[in-house]
Amino acid sequence: MNLWKVELLQLFRGWRGWTLVFLFLLASILAVLIGFLIDRSNASEVVGYVEVLEFYMLCSIPAGFLFIGLVVSSMSFDSNQNLSIFLRLRFSFQKILLTKLGVYVPLSEILFLSTFGLTFLVSILMFDTSDPISFKWFVFGYLFRIFGSIFWVCLITFTSAVFKSTVASLLLTLAIIFGFPILVGVATPIELAARGLLETSPNEWEEISYAAKINDWWPTNVSDTDTFLTVTDSEVVANKHSVYFEDTELDPWFRLKPFIISLCLAPLMMLYALRTYSRREI
């Protein structure tokens, strides 16, 4: 028995790991089903396999949230004082953290890639394949995704270190992911109303509103680059990208600002977390 086995047993001997697998599979099934229903109900709109992959990414969001919850709960091992004493007396906190990250980071990528691949295989058999995915953009997007995963790891390690309690750590994580963007979403129209600019088109709000500009730098937005995974060859030629049937300009650096911020924050958050874990009294 070792820490790796314990971590995997904790995941797959109970409901946690299997629910996660189920939610990823469900995302795959739902994506195909949604694509199928839209294809059947709308004769004028041809649903391609790329759209189905976009539906998959939308449907896999709940799995992503469960995953965050599981990682935060696992990283908050100090919340159970007596269990923490057992672990910390025998293993260094670096080893405990590395084991957890060594299990969860590959697991998230394996689950994502395998169900993405499954959706891909099923959808190329069932849907229009005339406009294939651009391989270069897929690789480019995947590099961003890997960077994004590293950032998420640092973020969750940080939020788990701030508080001993799992619930408090999870709430802080959710506040960073959702709380701030929601706050900005509310603040932006209020700010524009106060400045007499509410009549401006929402498409221009990011340019005008200070609150919206701050959100533009918010580090968790780096995950928006997942849309690069479904750029097609024709979209590259037309220099636009259609997400959920809505066209936007195909700009490889549209999330450069959060990318820069997350690049700076990731090591700082990790350092803070390591310092907190090492100095924490049990």
Place this chain on the structure above:
Amino acid sequence: MEKDAISTAVLEISNLTKKYGASFAVEGFNLKLQQGTVHGLVGPNGAGKTTMLSIISGLRRKTSGEINFSLPRKEVMLMPDTPDFFGFLTARQVVDLARSPFSDDISEESIQKVIDDVGLSDSIDQKIQEFSRGMKQRLGLAATIIGRPKLILLDEPCSALDPIGRYDVLEIVTKLKENATVLFSTHILSDVESVCDSVTVVDHGKTMYEGTVSGLSDGKKSFENAVLELLRPGVQL
């Protein structure tokens, strides 16, 4: 040769202090533990016993004072008063996990022996979630001694045990001093009399007495009465 070994101090604590805000959990605590002895740490609730053991084991930081070990820190192991483990593991797996940092030196066969010693042979493949508190305490002892530490800190190891369990644990503690030094915190004064070579009585983080068990009772009164009188003058059993 034996005399030299006995006179070696495994742990020396001088003027140890731990403050939480303005209040002292431990105040000016001194201790010198000789190799191969069992030392009792006695005191009422809130006396600072658990805090002292946590500081010695490195789980908490001291405010001031000196702690010197004559052995590597990995040779020090603490058994908390309410040990807890992953509920989905069996007793065998828990002890194996506790063995894993020492797996080069300690064979897998030792797991069975240690579990036999603490009286959990019948439950060796039972999941921890089905264990009573007493069984967890026995398992905690097994997980503590599997790595063959040289300094063992036991925080009220008999608090949840029935009389047979207590007898078993005290037997183990007596045997442990053949190869290790034991610092043993307890409320049960008769346990101290049974197994300890020396004792420290603490109250409100301060040392009230440090010396041999017989030195405290002095032949005239029982050990229990002597401790009680030290902690609450005028009160007798």
